[in-house]
Amino acid sequence: MTHSIQRIAINTGGGDAPGLNAVIRAVVLAASNRGWECFGIRDSYEGLLHPERYPDGGLVRLTRESVRGITHLGGTILGTTNRGNPLRYPMPDETGRLVEVDRSDEVLAAFKRHRLDALIAIGGDGSLAIANEFYRRGLRVIGVPKTIDNDLDLTVVTFGFDTAVSFATECIDRLHTTAQAHHRIMVVEVMGRYAGWIALNAGVSGTADAILIPEIPYDIHKVAEKVNQRIAEGRDFAIVVVAEGARPVGGSYTVLEREVGRAERLGGVGQKVAHELQELTGKEARVVVLGHLLRGGSPTTFDRLIALRFGAAAVRALAEGESGKMICLDPPTVRYVPLEKIVGHIKAVPVDCDTILTARDLGISFGD
Numbered sequence: 440m441t442h443s444i445q446r447i448a449i450n451t452g453g454g455d456a457p458g459l460n461a462v463i464r465a466v467v468l469a470a471s472n473r474g475w476e477c478f479g480i481r482d483s484y485e486g487l488l489h490p491e492r493y494p495d496g497g498l499v500r501l502t503r504e505s506v507r508g509i510t511h512l513g514g515t516i517l518g519t520t521n522r523g524n525p526l527r528y529p530m531p532d533e534t535g536r537l538v539e540v541d542r543s544d545e546v547l548a549a550f551k552r553h554r555l556d557a558l559i560a561i562g563g564d565g566s567l568a569i570a571n572e573f574y575r576r577g578l579r580v581i582g583v584p585k586t587i588d589n590d591l592d593l594t595v596v597t598f599g600f601d602t603a604v605s606f607a608t609e610c611i612d613r614l615h616t617t618a619q620a621h622h623r624i625m626v627v628e629v630m631g632r633y634a635g636w637i638a639l640n641a642g643v644s645g646t647a648d649a650i651l652i653p654e655i656p657y658d659i660h661k662v663a664e665k666v667n668q669r670i671a672e673g674r675d676f677a678i679v680v681v682a683e684g685a686r687p688v689g690g691s692y693t694v695l696e697r698e699v700g701r702a703e704r705l706g707g708v709g710q711k712v713a714h715e716l717q718e719l720t721g722k723e724a725r726v727v728v729l730g731h732l733l734r735g736g737s738p739t740t741f742d743r744l745i746a747l748r749f750g751a752a753a754v755r756a757l758a759e760g761e762s763g764k765m766i767c768l769d770p771p772t773v774r775y776v777p778l779e780k781i782v783g784h785i786k787a788v789p790v791d792c793d794t795i796l797t798a799r800d801l802g803i804s805f806g807d
């Protein structure tokens with residue numbers, strides 16, 4: 440039998456997403472209402488691994504007062520990192536070369552030392568895989584899915600995605616007028632890692648002419664054909680939305696950077712597509728990379744609401760004695776699913792889904 444909960448920790452890991460603060464607020468209020476004490480770990484697990492680097496010791500008491508007025512704020516009051524995986528922590532060896540070291544025992548020891556009974560880990564697939572490992576090693580853990588990319592399995596959607604798509608759509612709207620005025624091809628590169636959800640949803644909503652996503656490898660000649668067809672019809676500009684993980688038929692992802700202890704950084708495919716389209720169509724092309732702008736700003740109402748629902752559900756799950764579970768949205772409700780079921784799975788866009796069919800019916804090219 441598990442002992443009752445008195446003190447819980449919360450952390451946010453991986454890239455930030457609008458809605459993180461709303462989750463934190465819901466967790467703190469729901470836990471305080473049960474008489475539990477809440478603590479926030481700074482920068483994912485860094486606050487426990489390097490307390491000396493933080494004026495507050497890396498672990499901060501979270502009260503009703505500390506989470507007042509944060510529901511609408513982007514970012515995370517706790518800080519985050521996508522470098523500090525305690526299971527594969529980058530440390531210099533004796534030659535100064537960075538190698539990956541397992542520091543998970545130090546995290547578990549810190550939980551004991553601070554008498555923390557459970558962890559609510561808010562993060563994407565990397566952070567949830569770490570959370571699942573801590574659960575396997577005996578910690579009581581509930582995961583809350585977060586990512587603007589919407590690539591987590593077993594939840595209909597993650598918070599942050601709606602905000603990112605709304606902003607990307609607004610940007611595409613703005614690019615339409617300048618593309619039309621200058622008779623140009625505007626290529627818009629958006630985040631999304633190995634899934635094309637942001638590109639697809641924003642591209643269809645923003646009436647792009649072509650959308651390139653990782654799930655459908657593209658042939659640049661087919662994209663150029665689409666642009667030329669528009670020109671022949673007297674529409675001498677085009678909007679092409681490119682997911683950062685898009686790749687040509689037979690080719691691979693465009694990678695900006697590889698580093699020990701973190702996932703590869705994608706980026707640059709927009710520039711490549713713009714250059715090739717300019718060559719093939721003779722039309723001037725420009726590229727706009729929306730990048731981290733998609734992670735900023737205030738969460739939409741939809742994202743705030745699911746973030747608050749996820750946070751409260753995480754506390755209810757712990758109160759019900761659950762552990763090793765992830766909160767998921769399964770409309771009209773939220774449920775818990777085993778963390779191990781989502782680890783290592785990327786929710787890609789199904790190539791025959793209704794939104795793809797809609798796009799094709801509207802005449803949008805996927806370059807295939």
Ligand code: F6P
Binds near residue numbers: 632683734
């Ligand atoms: O997963 C969220 C995400 O924003 C991806 O879309 C993107 O590839 C990655 O994070 C970028 O991370 P960083 O913060 O290291 O630039």
